[in-house]
Amino acid sequence: MDMHTVVVGTSGTTAEDVVAVARHGVRVELSAAAVDALAASRLIVDALAAKPEPVYGVSTGFGALASRHISTDLRARLQRNIVRSHAAGMGPRVEREVVRALMFLRLKTVASGHTGVRPEVAQTMADVLNAGITPVVHEYGSLGCSGDLAPLSHCALTLMGEGEAEGPDGTVRPAGELLAAHGITPVELREKEGLALLNGTDGMLGMLVMALADLKNLYTSADITAALSLEALLGTDKVLAPELHAIRPHPGQGASADNMLRVLAGSGLTGHHQDDAPRVQDAYSVRCAPQVNGAGRDTLDHAAVVAGRELASSVDNPVVLPDGRVESNGNFHGAPVAYVLDFLAIVAADLGSICERRTDRLLDKNRSHGLPPFLADDAGVDSGLMIAQYTQAALVSEMKRLAVPASADSIPSSAMQEDHVSMGWSAARKLRTAVDNLARIVAVELYAATRAVELRAAEGLVPAPASRAAVAALRAAGAEGPGPDRFLAPDLAAADAFVRAGGLVAAVEPVTGPLA
Secondary structure (H helix, E strand, C coil): CCCCEEEECCCCCCHHHHHHHHHHCCEEEECHHHHHHHHHHHHHHHHHHCCCCCCCCCCECCHHHCCCECCHHHHHHHHHHHHHHHCCCEEEECCHHHHHHHHHHHHHHHCCCCCCCCHHHHHHHHHHHHCCCEECCEEECCCCCCCCHHHHHHHHHHHCCCCEEECCCCCEEEHHHHHHHCCCCCCCCCCCHHHHHHCCCHHHHHHHHHHHHHHHHHHHHHHHHHHHHHHHCCCCCHHHCHHHHHCCCCHHHHHHHHHHHHHHCCCCCCCCCCCCCCCCCCCHHHHCHHHHHHHHHHHHHHHHHHHHHHHCCCCCCCEECCCCCEECCCCCCCHHHHHHHHHHHHHHHHHHHHHHHHHHHHHCCCCCCCCCHHHCCCECCECCCHHHHHHHHHHHHHHHHHCCCCCCCCCCECCCCECCCCCHHHHHHHHHHHHHHHHHHHHHHHHHHHHHHHHHHHCCCCCCHHHHHHHHHHHHCCCCCCCCCCCCHHHHHHHHHHHHCCHHHHHHHHHHCCCC
């Protein structure tokens, strides 16, 4: 990816920018308009702080403690304390890309001018990102309401020069040392700033954006593997005809059918239904691939709409409005994001399930229409891909457990002030695992289908040009073809890396043209 600079303005950001900063270390800078908006909203907060009337988040405590008016001499301590006390995460460290996405999205909201944070605080956030400093954030601590509180607090703690962070070399050190090494002065938080740094849905949103990027690749890859399996099973491509999908006009279904049809163009393996083992129709896992893959695609599109709205949002409580009011609100509730995170886990599980059913069909001599048992070289002496399917089945079973919605749960907190929460962070965490597992499941089907296609080719049947391109690219990536049994895990790992990096899509598109 070409390196560039992402400019943070006052009106949101794009999914592409989130991925660029989170995964590729692209630099960020504040626009002049953002700096002006930050300064203007800060003037409003300073004016309110000078008044005797209590204003939530400016001159009061937080959550269930909001009824206490905080005197001027204690307010800096109040802001430090909220960060320190809320940085209460536990468990394993969260991945670097997740923390960078979280920090960048919080900066995006701060830069909107609706939070009352000073420009120098926002600049420090940008400086920490650009220095490659990644706060240590833990797995557990967010209920997905009042923001991803603990994760964001650990990031704010780093801005204060406290806690631990990972440097660009991967070494975890005291945050103060890392800031000093990069010439960054720790911030001293003032009224409202501590609250503003930790009151957002940025963690779950960042994970949603990255999951969508990964799933787009995996859905296209799954269309390709479904086509390869159909071809290896001597199935018919007539079920992919555009006129059949036009009479059930779901966009995703039509796109998946078109992808499969283009992969199969020129195949000598399709359409053998009335050969030695006549059949009227292919099994559902083959025939209904566009319907299942397509419904998942449409779910991705819905999730992308929600993500786009969130990327355009300024989530904080209270917020500074253009007319000078500072108002409490409930925009920090993670329900919109949590729901689509759970929807995606459901469709990912079902996509994994149908991939596994096709793999099992390829390996079963009673259903594979002439392929050797388990695609083995010498069945009985060799076990072939028998246990590769076991691994795939175990992953599918785990996917079903991960598909249980997190957002259907709620657990009250803060002395019943925060009595309904979204669990969106939990939904995002399990979706990341589901996406990882889905890549492995698709890779196993790819590995089995390419071996089966090669075995058909050895019989004199000519695979489609796109299929041949996929086989050649997978073999070049280190996943070997048919032959006697060998240590299989490295081949599966190579197939996984190939799929995950977009190698399968890249291999066939020069033949098929761009796929949906």
